[in-house]
Amino acid sequence: xxxxxxxxxxxxxxxxxxxxxxxxxxxxxxxxxxxxxxxxxxxxxxxxxxxxxxxxxxxxxxxxxxxxxxxxxxxxxxxxxxxxxxxxxxxxxxxxxxxxxxxxxxxxxxxxxxxxxxxxxxxxxxxxxxxxxxxxxxxxxxxxxxxxxxxxxxxxxxxxxxxxxxxxxxxxxxxxxxxxxxxxxxxxxxxxxxxxxxxxxxxxxxxxxxxxxxxxxxxxxxxxxxxxxxxxxxxxxxxxxxxxxxxxxxxxxxxxxxxxxxxxxxxxxxxxxxxxxxxxxxxxxxxxxxxxxxxxxxxxxxxxxxxxxxxxxxxxxxxxxxxxxxxxxxxxxxxxxxxxxxxxxxxxxxxxxxxxxxxxxxxxxxxxxxxxxxxxxxxxxxxxxxxxxxxxxxxxxxxxxxxxxxxxxxxxxxxxxxxxxxxxxxxxxxxxxxxxxxxxxxxxxxxxxxxxxxxxxxxxxxxxxxxxxxxxxxxxxxxxxxxxxxxxxxxxxxxxxxxxxxxxxxxxxxxxxxxxxxxxxxxxxxxxxxxxxxxxxxxxxxxxxxxxxxxxxxxxxxxxxxxxxxxxxxxxxxxxxxxx
Amino acid sequence: xxxxxxxxxxxxxxxxxxxxxxxxxxxxxxxxxxxxxxxxxxxxxxxxxxxxxxxxxxxxxxxxxxxxxxxxxxxxxxxxxxxxxxxxxxxxxxxxxxxxxxxxxxxxxxxxxxxxxxxxxxxxxxxxxxxxxxxxxxxxxxxxxxxxxxx
Ligand SMILES: Cc1cc2nc3c(=O)[nH]c(=O)nc-3n(C[C@H](O)[C@H](O)[C@H](O)COP(=O)(O)O)c2cc1C
Ligand code: FES
Numbered sequence: 001x002x003x004x005x006x007x008x009x010x011x012x013x014x015x016x017x018x019x020x021x022x023x024x025x026x027x028x029x030x031x032x033x034x035x036x037x038x039x040x041x042x043x044x045x046x047x048x049x050x051x052x053x054x055x056x057x058x059x060x061x062x063x064x065x066x067x068x069x070x071x072x073x074x075x076x077x078x079x080x081x082x083x084x085x086x087x088x089x090x091x092x093x094x095x096x097x098x099x100x101x102x103x104x105x106x107x108x109x110x111x112x113x114x115x116x117x118x119x120x121x122x123x124x125x126x127x128x129x130x131x132x133x134x135x136x137x138x139x140x141x142x143x144x145x146x147x148x149x150x151x152x153x154x155x156x157x158x159x160x161x162x163x164x165x166x167x168x169x170x171x172x173x174x175x176x177x178x179x180x181x182x183x184x185x186x187x188x189x190x191x192x193x194x195x196x197x198x199x200x201x202x203x204x205x206x207x208x209x210x211x212x213x214x215x216x217x218x219x220x221x222x223x224x225x226x227x228x229x230x231x232x233x234x235x236x237x238x239x240x241x242x243x244x245x246x247x248x249x250x251x252x253x254x255x256x257x258x259x260x261x262x263x264x265x266x267x268x269x270x271x272x273x274x275x276x277x278x279x280x281x282x283x284x285x286x287x288x289x290x291x292x293x294x295x296x297x298x299x300x301x302x303x304x305x306x307x308x309x310x311x312x313x314x315x316x317x318x319x320x321x322x323x324x325x326x327x328x329x330x331x332x333x334x335x336x337x338x339x340x341x342x343x344x345x346x347x348x349x350x351x352x353x354x355x356x357x358x359x360x361x362x363x364x365x366x367x368x369x370x371x372x373x374x375x376x377x378x379x380x381x382x383x384x385x386x387x388x389x390x391x392x393x394x395x396x397x398x399x400x401x402x403x404x405x406x407x408x409x410x411x412x413x414x415x416x417x418x419x420x421x422x423x424x425x426x427x428x429x430x431x432x433x434x435x436x437x438x439x440x441x442x443x444x445x446x447x448x449x450x451x452x453x454x455x456x457x458x459x460x461x462x463x464x465x466x467x468x469x470x471x472x473x474x475x476x477x478x479x480x481x482x483x484x485x486x487x488x489x490x491x492x493x494x495x496x497x498x499x500x501x502x503x504x505x506x507x508x509x510x511x512x513x514x515x516x517x518x519x520x521x522x523x524x525x526x527x528x529x530x531x532x533x534x535x536x537x538x539x540x541x542x543x544x545x546x547x548x549x550x551x552x553x554x555x556x557x558x559x560x561x562x563x564x565x566x567x568x569x570x571x572x573x574x575x576x577x578x579x580x
Numbered sequence: 581x582x583x584x585x586x587x588x589x590x591x592x593x594x595x596x597x598x599x600x601x602x603x604x605x606x607x608x609x610x611x612x613x614x615x616x617x618x619x620x621x622x623x624x625x626x627x628x629x630x631x632x633x634x635x636x637x638x639x640x641x642x643x644x645x646x647x648x649x650x651x652x653x654x655x656x657x658x659x660x661x662x663x664x665x666x667x668x669x670x671x672x673x674x675x676x677x678x679x680x681x682x683x684x685x686x687x688x689x690x691x692x693x694x695x696x697x698x699x700x701x702x703x704x705x706x707x708x709x710x711x712x713x714x715x716x717x718x719x720x721x722x723x724x725x726x727x728x729x730x731x
Contacts, residue, residue, distance in 0.1 A: 013711065178657075179656030180695060256603065257639035335661045335662070335702075407661075424694060559717055
């Protein structure tokens with residue numbers, strides 16, 4: 001048997017939420033003098049808590065869903081066969097770990113370990129080039145911004161580099177506002193040095209003298225790791241760029257819970273201490289940004305792409321991907337899939353490969369995926385053979401977005417999904433533009449009406465009319481994209497809207513107002529669990545669910561050991577106020 | 581400035597740190613009181629109205645004192661798809677409070693948030709920052725009971 005070199009426990013947010021804190025303690029208690037280290041996330045979040053045993057001979061054994069007990073820890077240290085985990089072959093053959101190569105494999109805050117694995121080699125290479133040649137290299141790599149817009153990074157950098165002023169600003173957009181996306185969180189938690197190295201190279205290439213990292217407050221661990229990493233970097237003198245008199249200023253700023261602050265000009269306002277409302281453009285931030293200084297903003301994943309791009313050279317980087325979208329993309333896969341988590345795949349992979357082969361969703365169980373979050377659109381399963389890149393997704397009325405990819409199962413209602421997104425955008429609209437502020441609110445109210453069973457056909461026509469107007473009448477991307485979830489569901493799932501307004505039916509049984517709850521007496525064993533659980537006493541001693549009282553909270557459906565209770569179409573259940 | 585908020589002095593008076601100042605207050609007090617707004621206004625030399633304007637823009641800031649255990653139910657996309665509406669309803673039913681409210685004993689308060697970044701474990705909630713995933717009705721009751729016992 002191979003000798004154990006060290007044991008790694010994944011303690012990124014996803015691991016901790018799955019209970020890896022207790023696992024870490026247990027392993028430490030039992031490891032004797034074997035070193036135990038905390039690492040980030042390898043992307044297989046569904047298998048957390050994950051423990052990796054690194055052997056002297058260079059091989060590794062993974063254990064998944066580890067319990068936080070001494071017993072489980074001892075078994076791992078004995079290299080038991082039980083609970084071993086191997087990355088499914090099909091998934092491994094589709095993934096391409098260029099940007100996430102080190103994620104979850106190294107101690108996130110250990111500078112020496114990052115260096116031992118090739119860290120800061122790219123920075124060294126960059127210093128051996130002229131700043132303008134670094135920008136050229138990024139252009140050659142064809143890297144496009146990973147924050148959603150897909151703007152060519154090299155071009156953005158060349159705008160900033162062209163400004164000949166003593167002070168310039170580079171901002172790292174770590175606001176990750178798309179609810180359902182967690183690529184940036186994971187990169188900051190797992191490989192903070194890589195993200196920072198990307199920023200240092202960016203500052204060198206563009207002549208930026210000041211860096212802000214604007215991180216959402218919901219990510220305390222990411223902020224902690226970045227803070228530690230910046231301290232270590234400063235101690236090692238890495239903030240001193242080649243050819244500069246003064247070291248680079250790097251500041252972390254915490255966001256305060258406003259989606260719109262992910263937009264560039266709103267972020268700049270927020271960084272200046274104002275309300276985070278977007279500014280009119282022009283002037284573009286590269287002309288006049290933070291405190292009037294030329295400013296460029298890039299996303300976390302964009303920065304994380306820079307070290308591998310510079311290390312391998314632009315040409316090699318551009319050999320992966322499609323004609324207009326180069327390299328890889330990290331997707332955060334969640335929703336109705338068996339294996340949610342992070343996956344880095346080459347651009348040009350199909351949605352089917354991501355959803356079925358990587359996510360492990362069963363064919364036939366999926367209705368659609370939603371990309372790009374509240375700004376994006378849904379793509380129905382019939383179109384899953386589309387090759388993913390910035391342009392192909394746009395043609396389908398969706399967007400690449402930042403990488404959130406939510407799988408929507410057959411049992412979900414698309415009208416409700418659209419309502420959900422509008423409830424988000426109308427709340428997050430900053431209120432500056434009338435069409436965004438009032439328009440999204442009207443859209444939301446209309447959708448509320450439809451899911452409540454009170455919609456009419458005119459409501460559908462109204463949504464279709466209003467959508468393009470909101471797009472045109474909004475200053476920033478929030479309003480310009482807010483109608484997308486509605487328009488794309490209307491395009492592909494119009495039948496569901498029509499069933500809601502014409503027949504008052506929600507086939508997915510999701511819309512509360514359009515369903516009843518019914519207990520199937522043939523299956524019932526009279527255990528009484530449902531009666532005790534019901535918060536509104538809607539289930540009588542005769543085991544009848546009274547839909548006049550029932551709030552459709554699903555508690556009884558969840559607790560029933562025999563699955564005897566289910567949602568049925570409105571009118572099919574018992575209702576004391578209708579039938580006595 | 582009143583003694584109570586003298587910790588603001590650890591920040592400079594640069595207006596760019598106004599949000600940071602409010603965050604500092606909230607991390608100390610749990611919320612931002614009227615007195616805190618006065619103190620922040622003086623510290624950064626920004627009118628009180630503007631401080632309040634900034635504060636109300638950002639969802640993070642609370643104007644009323646939250647409970648000892650702050651429950652944030654995630655209603656991000658992944659959690660919504662996985663039934664967070666139900667989770668919200670259950671927490672409300674268990675505690676007898678709605679979104680934004682605090683229990684009369686001051687033990688729990690409830691807010692809805694959009695995405696805690698643990699979407700792979702949806703549906704999730706967090707209590708004072710500790711995240712619980714893959715929730716179901718039983719698990720939820722167990723978690724709440726644990727906190728009730730701790731008092
Ligand atoms: C409403 C709105 C929210 C946004 N949220 C984010 C975000 O959370 N993270 C991000 O990186 N970009 C976000 N963006 C995109 C940014 O404005 C900007 O395009 C991006 O940070 C540029 O970086 P990149 O070129 O590296 O992608 C958002 C845009 C809009 C309009
Ligand atoms: S959607 Fe709930 S954690 Fe992301």
